[in-house]
Amino acid sequence: MKLLAELIAPFASSPVPWVATTATAWTSHIESQVPEVDGDTVWNQIDGIDLYLGLRLRAAYMYDNVALPGRSSKSIQEIGSGGLYLAIVDAPIPGSGYTVRWEATESLPTQDVGKLVESSGLRGVDFRFFLVQQQVASSKAYDWDHLALLWQEYHAQEDWIPWRHHPPRKTLQWEKECVARLKELGAPAFLGNGYGEGQAKLSGEVEFGARFVLPPSTTLKEAAEVLSRVAVIGSRMAQHATQPQVKETVIALLDGESDSGDAGVNG
Numbered sequence: 001m002k003l004l005a006e007l008i009a010p011f012a013s014s015p016v017p018w019v020a021t022t023a024t025a026w027t028s029h030i031e032s033q034v035p036e037v038d039g040d041t042v043w044n045q046i047d048g049i050d051l052y053l054g055l056r057l058r059a060a061y062m063y064d065n066v067a068l069p070g071r072s073s074k075s076i077q078e079i080g081s082g083g084l085y086l087a088i089v090d091a092p093i094p095g096s097g098y099t100v101r102w103e104a105t106e107s108l109p110t111q112d113v114g115k116l117v118e119s120s121g122l123r124g125v126d127f128r129f130f131l132v133q134q135q136v137a138s139s140k141a142y143d144w145d146h147l148a149l150l151w152q153e154y155h156a157q158e159d160w161i162p163w164r165h166h167p168p169r170k171t172l173q174w175e176k177e178c179v180a181r182l183k184e185l186g187a188p189a190f191l192g193n194g195y196g197e198g199q200a201k202l203s204g205e206v207e208f209g210a211r212f213v214l215p216p217s218t219t220l221k222e223a224a225e226v227l228s229r230v231a232v233i234g235s236r237m238a239q240h241a242t243q244p245q246v247k248e249t250v251i252a253l254l255d256g257e258s259d260s261g262d263a264g265v266n267g
Contacts, residue, residue, distance in 0.1 A: 035048070035057070037057045040219055043219070044120055051116060054119065055105075060076060067231070074089050097134055099132045100150070100237045103128040106124075132206070133244070139172070147191065150240065163210055191210050194206075
């Protein structure tokens with residue numbers, strides 16, 4: 001909403017009368033219908049407006065205020081089920097078809113937000129780390145070894161992060177085997193949550209990683225600072241000397257497996 005207001009504002013001084021009148025009216029409408037949020041705004045204090053709008057404004061604030069590291073990009077994206085929005089920071093791994101991604105949004109699922117009577121029921125700010133493989137139609141060739149490598153070299157020592165310890169729940173055999181592989185490589189039992197085969201067919205992306213949640217009393221300034229901090233880690237990950245690999249042998253071995261089912265949302 002802030003971006004929209006900024007785009008419209010210059011037209012209010014247009015020499016063309018109808019342009020100036022329309023821009024002024026729209027600016028006034030936005031100011032009257034959309035409350036401002038700032039760094040002191042508390043995540044779960046949404047009064048007088050639709051919860052989805054309030055949460056969208058919070059995602060927009062993080063998008064506007066994240067300190068973007070070099071070689072990274074940011075975006076806002078609506079979650080597939082609709083209603084909630086993600087503030088996203090991507091750090092592409094050059095020439096690999098992978099990106100290191102951080103997302104921030106409300107922890108409650110979209111449908112559960114719709115059931116709330118008041119904002120005090122919100123869970124808090126959900127931060128999600130993913131190693132994302134892009135432009136694929138299956139999770140079979142995902143490089144789980146690289147996910148384990150990035151975890152060990154960059155996240156293992158970040159003891160300030162309150163990771164959620166819920167283990168991944170997989171339905172496809174090859175994803176179950178790959179989660180077991182993560183444990184063999186020394187990764188924690190909760191690494192590997194994310195979106196697999198079904199997501200690949202929907203969006204052409206496979207993303208696995210881990211997540212943590214800040215309490216609903218978190219201010220937007222605090223949330224943006226955390227997103228900025230983890231985005232720096234993501235940028236460093238993307239510059240690691242070792243790149244993800246396409247696992248041709250794995251694809252060959254698993255081609256006979258059933259393609260039914262979906263990794264779904266985990267943890």
